[in-house]
């Protein structure tokens with residue numbers, strides 16, 4: 001069993017428009033945009049990152065907004081709910097705030113004994129806020145009161161027809177089953193960064209998901225540094241997983257592998273972080289380009305959808 005994985009690092013999803021996406025995460029949810037850059041493989045598309053003050057691993061929601069992209073179809077083989085942690089007692093504020101902003105799909109429920117508020121993202125993404133004791137510091141440069149603000153991720157869930165092989169993989173990665181609630185099985189890693197929970201929702205008859213705007217593209221797990229990442233990569237390869245080589249993503253190093261249920265996993269390093277090319281005070285303000293796309297700056301600045309902060 002691995003011991004290097006310390007919870008989620010980031011969650012990356014697809015969107016249909018940059019401005020609406022930016023407004024939702026910064027104005028509605030009160031997160032900080034910590035990086036404005038472009039997709040390594042499609043530089044005409046933004047890669048937007050939202051999180052806490054520093055973009056701490058375990059807090060970072062990232063998006064590829066493909067202009068006008070068709071919505072995905074939810075189903076089996078994808079990430080279901082991306083959940084953020086908020087302090088106990090905060091959901092009343094959030095229900096009022098999100099309703100006032102016209103957010104759809106608002107629903108107060110309870111899962112594993114924790115109160116949660118589920119709601120839709122701008123492209124039909126499925127989110128939740130979960131009340132939990134969480135010592136992580138929130139971003140305070142927003143109108144959301146500090147004692148009610150999002151602390152980072154609580155969990156991500158996977159919708160699978162059969163949980164078996166993915167549960168086994170999570171155990172190998174260092175997660176332990178901590179409970180069951182209806183068709184949900186909860187796994188958690190000890191000693192994590194706060195974003196410690198993965199739920200598996202077992203839906204034997206569900207149609208296959210189709211990826212599009214509002215779909216999660218992949219979830220990334222955090223390791224401290226490149227040495228730990230190489231240990232994880234070797235262990236996965238030894239166990240028969242097809243893992244990519246290490247890829248430089250400018251703000252972290254990444255490896256990827258496809259899990260049995262269809263969800264794409266990444267393992268990302270906490271180093272070097274989002275302040276490698278911007279001061280913490282100004283994270284996310286300037287358009288940052290990967291070195292290989294730097295020569296496209298003039299074209300991209302003209303063609304990328306303007307984002308009004």
Ligand code: ZN
Pocket residue numbers: 010012218220254266
């Ligand atoms: Zn990623």
